[in-house]
Amino acid sequence: MKELRIGMVGYKFMGKAHSNAYRALPMFFPDQALKPKLSVICGRDEVGVKQAANQFGWAESETDWNKLVQRDDIDLIDINAPSNAHKDIALAAAKAGKHIFCEKPLALTLADSREMLHAAEQAGIKHMVGYNYRFSPAVQLAKKLIDSGRLGQIYHFRAWFLQDWILDPSFPLVWRLQKDIAGSGSHGDLGAHLIDLAHFLVGEMKEVIGMSETFIKERPLASEMTGLSAKGSMEGPKGPVTVDDATLFMSRFVNGAMGSFESTRFAAGHRSTNSFEINGGKGSVKFDFERMNELEVYFTDDDEDVQGFRRVLATDAAHAYSEAWWPAGHTIGFEHTFTHEMLEMLNAIHEDRQPSPNFSDGVKCQEVLEAVERSVEERRWVSISEM
Incomplete structure (x- = not known):
């Protein structure tokens, strides 16, 4: 090897x-x-x-x-x-x-x-x-159902990424709250994932309109930072928060679907609720990363007496990557998505192709991020083609 x-x-x-x-x-x-x-x-x-x-x-x-x-x-x-x-x-x-x-x-x-x-x-x-x-088996299943036409024409994509880790006003001013280092707040950190999932599952967007808010304007300077944790004192010096705490926006997709997106770090009780729902003419799917091994699936052609969302556990050999891990019903976690991601990178190098997602996908995501920011500033619909 x-x-x-x-x-x-x-x-x-x-x-x-x-x-x-x-x-x-x-x-x-x-x-x-x-x-x-x-x-x-x-x-x-x-x-x-x-x-x-x-x-x-x-x-x-x-x-x-x-x-x-x-x-x-x-x-x-x-x-x-x-x-x-x-x-x-x-x-x-x-x-x-x-x-x-x-x-x-x-x-x-x-x-x-x-x-x-x-x-x-x-x-x-x-x-x-x-x-x-993208590399959660349940998300890969949603992609499969959409691409195969089993959900029919897609009408709605709605997504939300909710966290609460900076809800306390005394939480220090970590680098993720500084625009010159992070670029943006919940919008670029959390919303970027939602945008990429929308691109992956539904397609490119045509135009957006948004709103955002910074609830806590200044925070104690951090004396120590590790990952998503930090130390600081309310008695010490403070600095301005220069990114958004929460951003919401709506979109129209090129294929005619409608989208809504919400990202916030001020949703009490939500440690990391990364979710989406997609509605099509023949069915719907619902996903929540806090239950990442599951996809809720609904088909309109089910018999009337058993219609309803079913819980599909994406852990057996019929689902992406599952044959590499544990027996059916034995779940995987957050860390496995990175393993699948690196698998794609190494396979692409060996096969002499570009991996997916690549820098082109990163640019498309950035186009939407900045279109939303322009919409917030100018209080209007902004076309992605303007970017």
């Missing part, structure tokens, strides 16, 4: 998720032509990244991503650093001829994401963007 030598920039929440995915691939998908080799992990904090290398199983650690990108013994650069670092690392990696996996959002701006796509295409490398929720 040929090895794919990986250099990863980022070592915290997503760094752990990606490391786990690479390590799981050879065990659960042993017939793949490429085997990931955890060569070098990179981060600015020398002590922290060395600890991560030991914990996650990387051969070496590095504090300078420029040096990492230039190494001849690296084939793929995995970028899961904060969003403001994506562009520079990706451009350098493309110039060095490395394949790239980049977490979403692809960049802080549409212009930057287009520049990244152009650089990757010019370099002739393989490029992928991290929309891991």
